[in-house]
Amino acid sequence: xxxxNPKLRQMLAAEYAxxxxxxxxxxxxxxxxxxxxxxRSEIRFWESRLAGFAVGLEPQSPPPSVxxxxxxxxxxxxxxxxxxxxxxxxxxxVTKAEPPPASAWRILAGLATAAGVVLxxxxxxxxxxxxEHGPAPAVATAPTPAPALALxxxxxxxxxxxxxxxxxxxxLRPAADEITAVASGAYPKLGAHxxxxxxxxxxxxxxxxxxxxxxxxxLKLPANVAGAQLTLAVSLEPVGGSPTGQPTGPVLTSGPAIxxx
Amino acid sequence: MSYSTxxxxxxxxxLADTGLGDQRAFAQLYEACSSHLYALLLRMLKRRDWADExxxxxxxxxxxxxxxxxxxKGTPLTWLLTVARYRALDLLRMKRxxxxxPEEGEEAPMTFADVSESPEDRAVEREGLGMLRDCMKxxxxxxxxxxxxxxxxxxxxxxxxxVMKAPLGTVKSWVRRGLARLRECLxx
Numbered sequence: 001x002x003x004x005n006p007k008l009r010q011m012l013a014a015e016y017a018x019x020x021x022x023x024x025x026x027x028x029x030x031x032x033x034x035x036x037x038x039x040r041s042e043i044r045f046w047e048s049r050l051a052g053f054a055v056g057l058e059p060q061s062p063p064p065s066v067x068x069x070x071x072x073x074x075x076x077x078x079x080x081x082x083x084x085x086x087x088x089x090x091x092x093x094v095t096k097a098e099p100p101p102a103s104a105w106r107i108l109a110g111l112a113t114a115a116g117v118v119l120x121x122x123x124x125x126x127x128x129x130x131x132e133h134g135p136a137p138a139v140a141t142a143p144t145p146a147p148a149l150a151l152x153x154x155x156x157x158x159x160x161x162x163x164x165x166x167x168x169x170x171x172l173r174p175a176a177d178e179i180t181a182v183a184s185g186a187y188p189k190l191g192a193h194x195x196x197x198x199x200x201x202x203x204x205x206x207x208x209x210x211x212x213x214x215x216x217x218x219l220k221l222p223a224n225v226a227g228a229q230l231t232l233a234v235s236l237e238p239v240g241g242s243p244t245g246q247p248t249g250p251v252l253t254s255g256p257a258i259x260x261x
Numbered sequence: 262m263s264y265s266t267x268x269x270x271x272x273x274x275x276l277a278d279t280g281l282g283d284q285r286a287f288a289q290l291y292e293a294c295s296s297h298l299y300a301l302l303l304r305m306l307k308r309r310d311w312a313d314e315x316x317x318x319x320x321x322x323x324x325x326x327x328x329x330x331x332x333x334k335g336t337p338l339t340w341l342l343t344v345a346r347y348r349a350l351d352l353l354r355m356k357r358x359x360x361x362x363p364e365e366g367e368e369a370p371m372t373f374a375d376v377s378e379s380p381e382d383r384a385v386e387r388e389g390l391g392m393l394r395d396c397m398k399x400x401x402x403x404x405x406x407x408x409x410x411x412x413x414x415x416x417x418x419x420x421x422x423x424v425m426k427a428p429l430g431t432v433k434s435w436v437r438r439g440l441a442r443l444r445e446c447l448x449x
Contacts, residue, residue: 010441010444011437011440011441014440014441014443014444015436015437015440017343018408018411018412018436018440019346019347019350019411019412019415020411020416020417020418020421020436022354022417041333044333044334044335045447047334047335047339047340047343048334048335048336048339048340048343049392049393049443049447050393050412051335051338051339051342051343051346052339052391052392052393052394053393053409053412053413054297054300054301054342054345054346055297055338055339055342056394057297057300057301057304058300059296059297059299059300060296060299060300060303061295061296061299062295062296062299062312062313062316063309063313065313066295066313066316066317066320067291067295069317070291070317070320070321070324073317073321074284074287074321074324202284202285202288
């Protein structure tokens with residue numbers, strides 16, 4: 001083919017970008033473009049102009065599973081250390097500056113403190129700092145443990161399974177490392193599978209365990225949580241849960257858990 | 262483009278940071294652009310599982326190759342859309358023969374009815390297409406349809422001939438004349 005003909009090169013560049021140039025002719029043209037700036041810029045002219053057809057389409061939200069898989073793939077190639085366990089109970093009296101904890105935890109802790117302060121301002125309640133005891137109750141009764149007075153945060157969430165009346169009401173109690181999940185509605189027959197609940201964090205999804213398909217169940221909350229809102233997701237997994245520690249099946253539903261207290 | 266200059270500058274920055282391995286920037290880039298790419302992939306591939314796969318491939322590629330982006334390759338969004346579209350074309354080439362076009366080619370594929378409603382009503386009538394939309398008006402109907410079918414359906418000349426029920430040579434000249442006319446107009 002005579003590539004010296006500028007009209008022909010323009011046409012090939014247009015058909016390359018449109019996709020109608022196929023097979024061997026396409027590969028040949030690709031090789032030509034590698035060596036010739038003019039050809040490359042002609043291809044780019046068409047690529048950027050034709051993209052206008054795509055910009056006109058109504059945006060469509062991809063399912064969360066795509067992002068999960070991406071994160072998983074990225075983290076596999078570039079390990080990132082983010083401690084998710086809560087540290088052991090905070091020291092009762094802080095006298096000196098502690099050695100700096102791992103940065104991720106520091107950020108999370110900072111967020112938690114900030115959220116606590118914001119919340120205290122919003123609802124006019126004094127939130128005791130770690131190591132501080134709550135104000136004494138006005139009416140003396142049996143000594144009450146501090147956490148009850150400190151109003152440890154509770155996050156609540158309602159997750160519905162699309163195309164069914166199945167839903168879960170969830171209460172997450174970070175202070176107790178515990179989640180209560182109440183299932184209601186008719187569980188659709190999805191075959192021999194488990195439904196796994198995930199907390200979506202900056203470092204990727206963190207498994208919270210398997211959801212009950214009927215009645216009430218208790219799950220562990222293994223992660224540090226902070227902020228006004230958390231994001232949860234439910235994926236379909238092999239019986240017993242994901243074998244990899246990351247979501248492997250489709251995400252069936254996802255939604256926020258709102259800080260209620 | 263429906264993106265403002267400020268949006269565009271933000272995307273350029275996010276893409277640059279992504280190229281340096283910044284996961285947070287990558288997440289924001291995904292947040293800002295994935296729904297546009299997904300719309301195109303769904304439109305071309307018709308199947309959610311394929312679109313999911315293609316979207317993931319694209320962004321993985323973007324994560325690995327973000328540092329190869331340069332402004333002369335277009336705005337970040339058009340660059341990302343181009344990456345997505347080429348990925349979709351590859352997937353169609355690999356996967357469509359067995360499902361989409363019947364052996365005999367007697368019947369037009371299902372996608373034909375869909376497109377004959379005129380994709381230009383859905384796409385070209387929207388704002389943000391500016392010059393491209395105006396220039397498409399210069400094309401004759403068959404030229405316009407063949408270009409749009411090739412763009413949105415990823416059809417080859419042969420597939421276009423089947424779908425448009427016209428000889429291969431005729432379809433090729435529709436595509437070429439359409440593109441030539443479009444180029445003249447876009448250059449103006």
